[in-house]
Amino acid sequence: MADSQIQMRKLWEPENPKKTLAYQFMQTANRKRNRGLQTWEDLHTWSVDHRSEFWEEVFQQYPIIHSGSYKRVVDEHARMDSVPAWFEGVKVNFAENVLFSPDPQDPSKACQNRKRDGAIAVTEVREGCTEIRHYSWREIRERVGLLANAMRARGVKKGDRVAIVASNSTDTLTVFYAVTSLGGIFSSSSTDMGTRGVLDRLQQTRPKYVFVDDWALYNGKTVDLRPKMIEIEAGMKDIPELKGLVAMPRWQNKPADISSVPKGETLASFLQAAKGDTTLRFERIDFRDPFIIVYSSGTTGMPKCLVHSTGGVLLNSRKESNLHRDAFAQDPEESCTLQYTTTGWIMYLMACTSMLTGTRAILYDGSPFLPDLTAFIKLVGEQRVTDLGISPRFMQTLASAKPPVSPKEVTDLSHLRRVMSTGMVLSEAQFEWFYDQGFPKHVQLCNISGGTDVAACFTMDTLMKPLYVGGTMTPALGMKIEVYDQEIEGGKGIKGRPVPVGQPGELVCTRAFPTMPIKFWGDESGEKYFNAYFARFDDVWTHGDFITIHPQNRQIYLHGRADGVLNPSGVRFGSAEIYNVLDANFGEEIQDSICPGRKFTQELVKRVKDAIARDVGRRCVPKYVFETPEIPTTINLKKVELPVKQIVSGKVIKPSDTLANKDCLKYYYQFAKVEDLIQPRSKL
Template identity: 30%
Template sequence: MEYMSEEPNLLWKPADEIKQQANLSSYMHWLQQEKDVHMETQAELWDWSVNHLEDFWASIWQYMQIQASEPYTQVLASRQMPGAEWFVGARLNYVEQVFRHATPDRPALLFRSETGPLQEVSWQELQHKVGAVANGLKALGVGVGDRVVAYVRNNIEAVIAFLACASIGAIWSSCAPDFGTKSVADRFQQIEPCVLFATDGYRYNGKLQDRRSTVAELRQALPTLRKTILIPSIYEAPDLTNDADMLLWNELLASDTTLTCTQVAFNHPLWVLYSSGTTGLPKAIVHSQGGILLEHVKFLHLHMDLKPEDRFFWYTTTGWMMWNLLVGGLLVGSTILLYDGCPNYPDIGGLWNLVQEAGITVFGTSAGYLTACMKAEITPGQTYQLTQLRALGSTGSPLPPEGFRWVYQAVKQDLWLASISGGTDVCSAFLGGSILLPVYAGEIQTRVLGAKLEAFDELGRPVINTVGELVLTEPLPSMPLYFWNDPQGKRHRESYFASYPGIWRHGDWIELTSRGSAIISGRSDSTINRKGIRMGSSEIYRAVEDLPEVVDSLVIGVELPDGAYYMPLFVVLKDAQPLTEDVSKKIKTKLRSTISPHYVPDAVVAVHEIPRTLSGKKLEVPVKKLFMGLPLEKVVSLDTLSNPHAFDDFIRIAAQFRTTNGSAVSN
């Protein structure tokens, strides 16, 4: 690997040895030898993959040696969206693909909590425990298509429970224990589960969080439950003599350990994930066993370059799709690390210390964590031994160019930085890394293979080097089968296909560059449209948060009844300093000089925190709706936020604004 300094935006390019050892290179060589398909570059490979969908996905099936008890008769029976039919006739099981990699040479799982030692789980132990829990579930009457839900920590038991569930053809769904009762009930009630896995509590940032009362409330809120399986984590196991509807985890582990994987159709549901639910009931998104299996082996093997000898870690909880993707590391034989705790415990370098301790080779985190480390001016490369770390992943929000540069200055020069962007909707990425390509500051390296992604202008035409709507014009196997309790598919169509019938609109602004990379400019549904000029919020954030005084920021644009437009910028200042006229002027000057006078806000307002979802996304649209006069209960579900108290400032400021300007909407 080489560190580049001759071009200001070119930060890294792979050495020839890295290219030769890359999974992508092996795959292209295989295509040449086995399929007589010749490609020399990533761009040529992507072009072939999206213009020959059937051939591409059939090659992934064969190259990754997908096990199936019955072969498919057709790769893609229908290309329409929604409703594409993939790998018709195939019968398989996700869990079989996991355990075909079982080996005594490497552990399957690593786990650490905030306070405990690093634990290892062998492939054999994992397989035996998955078999025991699967047989225990079957003894409880759980079968194909039944829903099993989990209110659990990101730990070993969570992975075992999920794999056990998938192995018998049941449908999994999980929430992290930092979700409140209403938030969890809003999700789980939709799918009528028969079994609940639950934890009694967890530790976060050094503090004990008791969840026993929440579990009791959930049991009352989920009338379809037949059993609750308690996983004692913090407290001693309770006496269940008088509670016939609850079992202890160890009782399941006492079952027969023989693992038998039930064969299911390619499009049989694997799990239900949920949209953020910041407004309205969360969408219950159903993904298929086969679709997720193929998408994850493709993305993790080819785009994250994961190999069996890798130790793979992404900081996540069981309530974020990155947990599902992390578990997918087992599909390619990698060892995965589970961490249950705060990323900043005992200090902001906590995750870097964990990377050192566990010998992580591929480390994924959020852009927010990386920018927080940058703001804190830490130097992980000097403080920790990161010699084994070869790749760093970033997602959750756009990583600004300054964040890219900080990685190469403060973490490691010989490091591949793979920024990715996708969504819960497909439980994967549309845009991601390629270890064959250089890394440019602020840019995602490539569109992922098999994803026919375009940027559409206002007339629905593909554009290059211009910001447009992120759309997919061809189907992916991991697109939702459907939404639960949406029998006519109305909500499903409205979510993705209302703007362009038959074409997936994701809701992001994107610029595709002439060299094949991409820049995400924020959510298109929170677009700033000032004097007819549309702009994404991320450019503003990059400029403002580059100032040493600013820790975080949020911008909105509000259409007023008289036709005027109000664009305030909210900032969180370092060390809770007061907002002075000098700082406000400095912010406006920065935006005027580095971007455009159109980006200068009408007001700069200091707040204590920027409200974010549990996965770290800024809540621009709910804040905008507050200023438009909508009440808080119609704007956001506070249970879905990582910091619900952050709305206190915005409620007060929005009320003052409406008193002065009047409501922007009719109540």
């Protein structure tokens, strides 16, 4: 854990904070609202203490295409657990805002500002940096119009669900924008998810159509997905809402024969219902109305189906892209976002919303490490990517390679502005590697945290402050995050207790924000929603992360999940503290590690113990360290601790299909009786 009394090393700082959009935004707000905002801290304080003023200013300075009007922004006196409505009376459409921009003179009208017909909107790249195809804004609009009109002819309307089980491709993107153009609700699963995991989602959301890739390619292997289509159809036989499955060709102009799928048809057949009509017609819906359902990982039970509002996500994207990252200050045709993600992760939504500013989006499907570890990085240089999204695991793979891969030595990264990292805790050693060996000094490393639950960041980057080693730079604007004492048992009606700055505790948000899920699908009483976020502390969103706010630089240090907190000898610390030590001291000897919340030991134990005692504390030293053949991860490569913790604590669990390697959990059952296990061995 970062010592709160030590000023961490400065790694990066902005060239001129007073030239940022955030600073301009403050000056406009000062004139209009008689404020005296001068610093980033001033702006954040105003954004959470005067939420109506702040969000209205975002709405006015960075408008979205909309119609209607509002009498108030939000009821600031409403309880947070009532999930208050925002901008009631305003109507919007997600796809319309992606495909067009608001007319500067009249935001109820759409125009092609920053999204001209001939400019490239999307670049599709398949595994190994092959099959690269560019699509203009005009082509994307025509593709969406054609599919939307086919859906309309097949009866898809406002509120209907349409799901995909598909890769990160232009076809998938087209489905997303087509269904939302109609006011429908989109949801997605990746092709590498097991059929049971897919059905756990689809049986809850009951879509009208499911679009499925006919083949998948990952890590050099092709997989026929027609058997999965048959299994999905069989699993949905009692869902009357389902009208059919649509097979999307993985290889252009080579659709698979799907005659074995009774309710299946090809995409080409489905599109015939449009009769060639590519005209776009947008159904504007209430600001609060849903446009997407995303899912919790489901690693410890049925996945939660989180329903997000159209207006909330649109407005938050305006805030993050401009006030945190200066998007509208950049030439859209010189801006390009590449977010490495599957369609089953919330970062897929983030990749799609990058197009709201006119930025070109690169959709990459497959392993980023084929044909070798340099290919993906070379793509970043060749495509002049400005915003790159990866994970700590990606960086670890490059840094621990033999020989190590240094991206700045592989390709020209002069166009790269920032690298976003999320999915798991980014260790302090990785911060150091990023600037010392990995990337050019001008690139901003943006460690972000938020997630599926909020479709937004709780903590992220800013262009108005320096970056120091570890953690994330700042609470996101409009997010009133605090650190509560994790030792309080909590319960309905129990008030939480903030801890002093510099002490670790549980991340909570104490004011409502626009991207709170409007509900869980199928949770009519709201009980599951309440229990997920509000049952621990009264009228406060409990997010489940274990964090510290540094008293000097005010960065937020992430220590792992609160339910994975370790507590030997009464000292509470996060699993990330152990991972930090192992990454910094044993990168070449330990490929990966996991801290499930049990004490353990192994051959490197003395040096590991010494390093942990030195860097974390003597009472945090593990008693047992065992070698394990495989670390459980989700399909998105997030390290999974809670199922392991449950297993070694003596519980028998049902592995989730959202795990990439669920069979490896069997290995951990032997540690439920660790004392018996080590008797034949020498205790260390």
